[in-house]
Amino acid sequence: MSTKPARTRVAPSPTGHMHLGTARTALYCYLLARQTGGQFLMRLEDTDLKRTVEGTEQELYDGLRWLGLQYDEGPDIGGPYGPYRQTERREIYRHHTQTLIASGHAYPCFCTPERLDKVRQEQMKNKQNPHYDGTCRVIPPEEAARRVADGESYIVRFKMPTEGVTVAHDHLRGDITIENSQLNDYVLVRSDGLPTYHLAAMVDDHEMGITHVIRSSEWLATFPLHVNIIRAFGWEEPVFAHLSVFLKPSGKGKMSKRDSAAAKLDGHSIFVKDLDELGFTPEGVLNWCALMGWGVAEDDVMTLDQMVERFSIDNLTPSPAAINFQKLDHFNATHIRMFSTEDLAARIKPYFVREGLPVDDATLLQIVPLIRERLVTLDDCLSFAAFFFKGEVTPASEDLVAKGLDAKQSAEIARKSYEILSALPSLSHAEAEPPMRAYVEAAGLAPNQVFGILRVATTGQKVSPPLFESMEIIGRDKCLKRIQNAIEILENM
RNA sequence: GCCUCCAUCGUCUAGUGGCCCAGGACGAAGCCCUCUCAAGGCUUAAACCGGGGUUCGAAUCCCCGUGGAGGCACCA
Numbered sequence: 001m002s003t004k005p006a007r008t009r010v011a012p013s014p015t016g017h018m019h020l021g022t023a024r025t026a027l028y029c030y031l032l033a034r035q036t037g038g039q040f041l042m043r044l045e046d047t048d049l050k051r052t053v054e055g056t057e058q059e060l061y062d063g064l065r066w067l068g069l070q071y072d073e074g075p076d077i078g079g080p081y082g083p084y085r086q087t088e089r090r091e092i093y094r095h096h097t098q099t100l101i102a103s104g105h106a107y108p109c110f111c112t113p114e115r116l117d118k119v120r121q122e123q124m125k126n127k128q129n130p131h132y133d134g135t136c137r138v139i140p141p142e143e144a145a146r147r148v149a150d151g152e153s154y155i156v157r158f159k160m161p162t163e164g165v166t167v168a169h170d171h172l173r174g175d176i177t178i179e180n181s182q183l184n185d186y187v188l189v190r191s192d193g194l195p196t197y198h199l200a201a202m203v204d205d206h207e208m209g210i211t212h213v214i215r216s217s218e219w220l221a222t223f224p225l226h227v228n229i230i231r232a233f234g235w236e237e238p239v240f241a242h243l244s245v246f247l248k249p250s251g252k253g254k255m256s257k258r259d260s261a262a263a264k265l266d267g268h269s270i271f272v273k274d275l276d277e278l279g280f281t282p283e284g285v286l287n288w289c290a291l292m293g294w295g296v297a298e299d300d301v302m303t304l305d306q307m308v309e310r311f312s313i314d315n316l317t318p319s320p321a322a323i324n325f326q327k328l329d330h331f332n333a334t335h336i337r338m339f340s341t342e343d344l345a346a347r348i349k350p351y352f353v354r355e356g357l358p359v360d361d362a363t364l365l366q367i368v369p370l371i372r373e374r375l376v377t378l379d380d381c382l383s384f385a386a387f388f389f390k391g392e393v394t395p396a397s398e399d400l401v402a403k404g405l406d407a408k409q410s411a412e413i414a415r416k417s418y419e420i421l422s423a424l425p426s427l428s429h430a431e432a433e434p435p436m437r438a439y440v441e442a443a444g445l446a447p448n449q450v451f452g453i454l455r456v457a458t459t460g461q462k463v464s465p466p467l468f469e470s471m472e473i474i475g476r477d478k479c480l481k482r483i484q485n486a487i488e489i490l491e492n493m
Numbered sequence: 494g495c496c497u498c499c500a501u502c503g504u505c506u507a508g509u510g511g512c513c514c515a516g517g518a519c520g521a522a523g524c525c526c527u528c529u530c531a532a533g534g535c536u537u538a539a540a541c542c543g544g545g546g547u548u549c550g551a552a553u554c555c556c557c558g559u560g561g562a563g564g565c566a567c568c569a
Contacts, residue, residue, distance in 0.1 A: 013569050048568055113567070120566090129495050130565065155567055173498065182496055182565090190567040197569050220498060221564035244499085245563065251504080253562080288505095291518085297507045298517050317506075319499050320562050327505070327519045337532075373532040384530085433528095440528090451528035463530045 005038035006211045010064075010071070011201065013045045014057040017271040020323075021216055021246060022060070023067060024289040028214050028243070030069045031311035038211070042074035043204060044085045047194045063272040067282045068304055081208040086200050093195040096203050096233070097156055097188065101141075105232035106188055108144045108154040109136035132157065132185045156189035158198070158229060166224040171241040172318040178224045186225050198222060202229045210238050212313065217242040241313055244293050244320045246270070251322040267377070268325040279377030281347070284332030292321040301334050333376045341368045348381040355382060357389040366473050370465035384465060388473055393460025393482060397489050400456050402449040411490035413445070414453055418483045427476045429468040436468075457486035 008029035012022045026042075033040035042064065046052055061076050073079025083089055100106035109132075120130045136144070137159065148154055160183045168176045188199040195203070205213055219226070220242050230237050248259045255270055263269055267278055275285050287302055295315050296302075302310065336344065345364045352359035371384040387393050401410045420435050421427060440450050451467050458471055458479050471479050 011569095015569075045569065051568060109567095116567085124494090127494060170498090176497070178497065184565080187567050192567080194567090196567070201569090216563095216569095217498075218563065218569080221496075223497090242498090247562075249504085251561085291505060293505090295506050295508090296517085300506090300518055315507095317499095321506090322504060324504050324519070330519055333532090371531090374530065376531095436528095447528050449528090455529060461529090465530085467528055 004036060004211070006032050006036045007039050007041070007209050008033045008212050008214060009041045009043050009205070009208065009210050011043040011045050011204075011215075012060055013048065013051070014060065015048070015051040015053055016056060017273060018056070018060050018063040019272065020270045020289055021243075023063065023069075023272055023285065024293065025214055025216065025243060026064055026067070026069045027286055027290055027307075028241075028294070028311070028313075028316070029212075030071075031308050032212055032214070032313060033072075034308045035311055039072040040069070041079065041081075041208065042071040042084065043208070044075045045197065045200065047086045047196070047200055049087075049192070049194070059273055066272065066276055067286055086204065087194070089200075089204070090193065092207065093189070093200060093203055094193075097195070097199065100158070100188070100229075100232060101156065103232065104141075104159065105229075106156050106158050107137060107139070107141070108148050109157045109185075109187075110139075110144075110147060110152055110154050111135055129182075134185065137185060153191050155187050155191050157185040158188050158225065158232075160185055160225070160228060166228060168223045168227040169237075169240065170220070170223065171239050171313060172316050173242070176220070176223060183225060183228075186222070188229075198225060198229060202226055202233075205238060206230070206233070206235045212239045212241065214241045214243060214313075217245055217318075239313075241316060242318075243316065244318055246292065247320050247322040249323050249325065255323065263325065266325065268328060270323065279351075279379035280328065280332050281335055281378065283335035283338075284328065287331040287335065288328045291327075292323070293317050301331070301338075303335075303338075329376050336375050336378070337373050339372070341365060341372075344368050344372060348375075348378055348385075351379055351381050352386065352389060355386065357386060359389055363388060363473060367465075370469050370473075374465065383461075383463075387459045387461065387464070388470075390460075392485070393458070395456045395460045395486060395489065397493055399462050400453060400486050400490055401493075402453050404446075405449060407490050407493035410453055411487055413443075413450055414457060414483060414487045414490060416443075417450065417454055418480065418487065421476075421483070422480055424476075427468075427471045427474075427479055429472045432471060433468045453486070454483065457483045 010022065010026040010029050012018065030040045032038070044057060044060070046057070064071065073081060073084060075084040097106065101108070116132070119133050123130050136157070161180045164180050165177050166180055166183070170176055186198055187196050189195050223240065223242070227237060245254060247253060248255050260270055264274065269275055269278060272285070283303060286304060290302070290307055291300055293316055294311070295317055296310070339347070342365070345361065345368045349359055349364060367385050367388055371381060374384050375381060401407050402413065416439065417436065420439055421432060424431050424435070436450065440447050455464055455467050456462060458474060464470055
């Protein structure tokens with residue numbers, strides 16, 4: 001564990017729904033920053049105007065807050081190293097681009113996209129690796145400067161070394177070595193004047209004092225380029241940790257659009273916004289995605305604070321991890337069980353409200369202990385407790401018939417139960433259960449037969465929280481009315 | 494095709510040369526508890542990709558295969 005305060009950052013693009021990968025990167029960054037007493041920041045990488053999708057920037061802020069990963073600096077809250085939106089940092093990039101051109105590490109390129117395309121196709125045809133052919137690399141700087149001044153359209157490319165090797169150090173994998181001849185003269189600045197990721201991210205990470213760059217392993221391929229850029233500037237390199245990618249549940253390849261749709265049908269998703277809507281909790285989601293790529297020996301159920309205590313960048317794993325939604329269910333259910341009654345009540349209340357049910361806090365507080373260990377997702381509260389707030393229930397006639405008995409016998413049991421229960425002053429758990437138990441025994445019936453009829457009668461469903469606890473909450477009058485109704489249904493079968 | 498990375502139960506992982514006939518978790522199976530469904534308790538099955546080395550000793554180090562993943566854009 002590092003003791004120096006770490007400055008970390010999550011730097012997503014507003015180009016689509018916020019997904020799990022962003023959430024996990026943000027989580028690790030958050031954990032490292034909090035643990036070391038450093039800062040966690042959020043930076044918006046919005047330099048590709050064409051791919052920007054309206055609304056996704058807000059989704060990013062909302063998603064991070066929902067997860068509880070509050071950043072110390074960011075586009076929407078500011079900070080001492082702002083602006084945190086890359087499109088607002090053009091001057092900074094322009095300045096650094098000039099530095100690179102002046103030092104001979106970058107050069108303007110006047111090749112048209114059409115020509116580049118043709119070259120690429122030619123190379124593919126000849127079974128060569130597609131790469132920039134270096135046409136503009138040899139243009140004398142003065143001539144290039146003149147053409148730029150004349151207003152000719154251009155981009156800026158990084159001048160990669162052509163010989164030797166580049167050794168880049170990844171915290172999880174060690175040294176990564178690549179022949180420089182394999183590297184391309186990558187584009188640093190586009191013709192619209194905006195920088196590409198390669199330039200913008202390196203500049204920003206340096207300018208913002210980032211000490212640990214935790215990012216997706218998709219960047220591994222261009223990692224050597226990035227360290228070359230940093231070294232060209234003469235800057236100190238931050239610690240780099242490239243996280244493994246998420247594989248689809250089958251383990252074969254990355255999650256695709258189709259896989260996402262399939263997951264959604266199954267009540268799961270890789271998008272943070274969906275996860276919220278599907279009834280998952282931030283605690284469950286965080287615990288779940290924390291453990292895909294972070295090896296914990298034992299006691300893997302953790303709150304965010306516990307994760308802060310136990311996290312170590314050294315325990316991150318480099319191999320790809322298949323997504324396992326069953327495990328998400330498990331962690332979500334486990335965290336729900338850890339919530340206090342008041343907390344859980346507040347979290348499930350909106351679901352009843354949304355259904356237009358007359359939910360009141362006092363009743364809700366009584367219900368929560370009965371359903372807490374039955375919920376996998378928060379929206380399960382409806383199937384387990386909606387009947388508490390309904391005026392009447394509509395049991396299916398066939399459900400009212402007890403196992404091994406016919407409708408007539410079931411009706412008789414319902415009548416007898418009504419007799420017993422209606423004689424009681426209240427239907428509290430303590431008062432109602434003993435006489436009913438006695439009846440079951442005297443009649444030589446299975447508890448399940450009698451209680452089953454009552455369950456369906458009073459709750460309208462075959463699966464419910466425990467019977468007597470439920471009846472107590474429903475209340476005497478309502479229960480008796482519902483049993484009466486069930487008797488009628490059984491008699492008319 | 495080329496480059497890079499990765500490789501322990503079905504899945505996520507612990508393991509950094511002897512504490513490992515490999516530990517935990519999810520899932521699966523069984524039993525117990527039980528008014529349904531859960532939760533809980535107990536138990537079981539289940540892995541070091543293959544082959545060579547190095548070493549007294551290898552899941553752990555090296556090499557070669559094989560498999561998997563990522564990348565090869567004026568996207569990030």
